Amino acid sequence: MTIQNQNEDTIIEPSTLETFADELLTAQETLQPVPPLRDRLPDMTLDDAYVIQDIQLRRHLEAGRVLSGRKVGLTSLAMQAQLGVDSPDFGFFFADMVHHENARIEASGFIAPKVEPEFGFMLKQTLQGPGVTLHEAAAAIGEIYPAIEIIDSRITDWNIKLVDTVADNASCGAIAVGTTPLNIATADLGSVNCTLRINNEIRESGTGASVMGNPIAPLAWLANILGERGVVLEAGQLILPGSFTKALPVLAGESATADFGDLGSLTINFT
16 A cells, blocks of 8 residues: 655655665664655655654564653754754653663663653553543653653754654653652642753753643643554553753763752763
């Protein structure tokens, strides 16, 4: 079956999207990035990009990897400005991509890693869209943890637009999540301040309101957009709703801290 581009009359063969998925899977293994996809498929749509992402997800699951959760990206104005877009995206992560407090993570396991401070929502209830409201999304959240997403790009030199990062699993590299929940009510998430420290030096800061105005909004958005695709957010999954700040690069020998003040913090170390 061929795929009709929604915005153009161009017909895109599924084999082309399979080829791009294979390239990105290989890039994950070899750490050799690939040229921007948009330049090689000028009529690529967002739907095409998610097809490429879905192919990779399916391949990983078939290989026995365990889906641990989902991430929403590009939810802050800072991150949207950094990439030049005005809408969020989403990706996935597996259990073997999750690290914890004081983890020692090899920087050489990534191509060009960057870090983003986030909340980590552990779901206590299943969310199935479309039609999920903010109230329903908030009610589905169990524990709230400090988290850091390590983003990485399998596209050369981070030369990405929205379709490139979506196809590349929303540039997800790994996840770090604390083991002690933050003592915060869901109603107060928007007022929480988080500081991103590199080597204990304050580099960026933002509030929960920086994340789509309300950090629960990305969770509802994710449940609804996945629901349209027949995908359910399961109880027990971890959801990262997006960064408080713009992403910052990290190198071997550096540490990154998501500091939530009196609520707690999370530090990881790159070796």
